[in-house]
Amino acid sequence: MTELQHAAQSLFQAAVDRADPARALRAELSQNPLPDVAAGGRDVLLAVGKAAVPLMREALAQFPHASQALVVTNPENRVTLEGATVICGAHPVPDDSSAAAGRAVMELVGSLGAQDRLIALISGGGSALMVAPAPGLTLADKAAVNDLLLASGLEINQMNLIRQQLSDLKGGGLLRHAAPAEVRAYILSDVIGDDLRAIASGPTASPIGTRAQARELLQETGLWARLPDAVRHHLGSAEEAQTAPAEVTNTLIGSNRHSLQAVLEAASSDWQAQLVSDQLVGDVADAAETVVAAARRAPADRPVALIFGGETTVQLRGSGLGGRNQELALRVARLGAQQLEGNWIFLSGGTDGRDGPTEAAGGIVTGSTWQAIADAGQDPQALLDNNDSHAALAAANALLNTGGTGTNVADVQIFLRRP
Numbered sequence: 001m002t003e004l005q006h007a008a009q010s011l012f013q014a015a016v017d018r019a020d021p022a023r024a025l026r027a028e029l030s031q032n033p034l035p036d037v038a039a040g041g042r043d044v045l046l047a048v049g050k051a052a053v054p055l056m057r058e059a060l061a062q063f064p065h066a067s068q069a070l071v072v073t074n075p076e077n078r079v080t081l082e083g084a085t086v087i088c089g090a091h092p093v094p095d096d097s098s099a100a101a102g103r104a105v106m107e108l109v110g111s112l113g114a115q116d117r118l119i120a121l122i123s124g125g126g127s128a129l130m131v132a133p134a135p136g137l138t139l140a141d142k143a144a145v146n147d148l149l150l151a152s153g154l155e156i157n158q159m160n161l162i163r164q165q166l167s168d169l170k171g172g173g174l175l176r177h178a179a180p181a182e183v184r185a186y187i188l189s190d191v192i193g194d195d196l197r198a199i200a201s202g203p204t205a206s207p208i209g210t211r212a213q214a215r216e217l218l219q220e221t222g223l224w225a226r227l228p229d230a231v232r233h234h235l236g237s238a239e240e241a242q243t244a245p246a247e248v249t250n251t252l253i254g255s256n257r258h259s260l261q262a263v264l265e266a267a268s269s270d271w272q273a274q275l276v277s278d279q280l281v282g283d284v285a286d287a288a289e290t291v292v293a294a295a296r297r298a299p300a301d302r303p304v305a306l307i308f309g310g311e312t313t314v315q316l317r318g319s320g321l322g323g324r325n326q327e328l329a330l331r332v333a334r335l336g337a338q339q340l341e342g343n344w345i346f347l348s349g350g351t352d353g354r355d356g357p358t359e360a361a362g363g364i365v366t367g368s369t370w371q372a373i374a375d376a377g378q379d380p381q382a383l384l385d386n387n388d389s390h391a392a393l394a395a396a397n398a399l400l401n402t403g404g405t406g407t408n409v410a411d412v413q414i415f416l417r418r419p
Contacts, residue, residue, distance in 0.1 A: 018262035021051040022058040041115030045069040049123030089129030102132035112181035124190025124408035126200025132168040171207030175245035189255040271305035280310030288331035308413035320388025323356025329363025344417035352408035372396035
């Protein structure tokens, strides 16, 4: 591993460490401890998302007398936790296990009474891991819509606006099922801007929008005609009256912005460090241009660290394998080879350790990566055109592999250059 590779990966690890779920929850409960549950009441623990296991592990230590504890997470992060039931859903596309998880959650919170308290630990990924189709819809309907959304190029808030309208748990649905109990939610944000309505599709927050707004967005983007008939019927019908939700206190305990600040602090001792953007969103092609343009503006006579964070999107045109971080890294490798000079490296990684349907967290590329793919006997442009960033980066030994991190605060990008 070169010095630049080691430095980039160490800085990425600083971002992951700052988002450590157990540490974040412990700090919050230390500063703002909860009062005892009401007389005759129970504390019930629920953790949902990619960071559910470490959040629950800490919650069990903080609330040792909780009467029940349920964890819903992804298979890569599944462990045995004494005192809790751990089940898995599927991500990024929900399946029958996600539906089973949704039923288990509704059964758990549906048993709560007015004296009880639900402590909900919410993290990214929960939208797919725990699903409950709205009345009249099936899991197949929701899966078909999710496939369309993931390939559409829509931003995460737009996707969640639509998902919430097809769910019995998202957009505050968990609160309706938990009523009349009190709900205390501790949230680790994987959404840029930290809109609580969008994190895991907002099970303890108000919905992003209305059914009519979801319908209009789908029509404007040309997706309406491709929806299952039952989904079009559901979104085309009038809004139903909702039961009163449970009383809730939502607390944000970690986010992408916090992690970017940790990278900035870690980099400042050795580099001229700059947090360029905490809003690197939109299509990966535009994001790559943004990164390379910032690198071209940066001083060339001193060690430079440029830091970005966000969550880009990929429009699928081919049948290849990859994710937004891998494709962003591959695009920067191509542009950087043409436009950048000096000894530089670029890392783009998902803080959860998983990028799209792959085992890689993202990519880590240099000025020689694009040529290295060709030297390995591959056509890098053809692979990019086929959205096959995973194969391209693998050919150049440029995949970022961290394994599952147990947290999720969206993506972090780091550009380093030495004179």
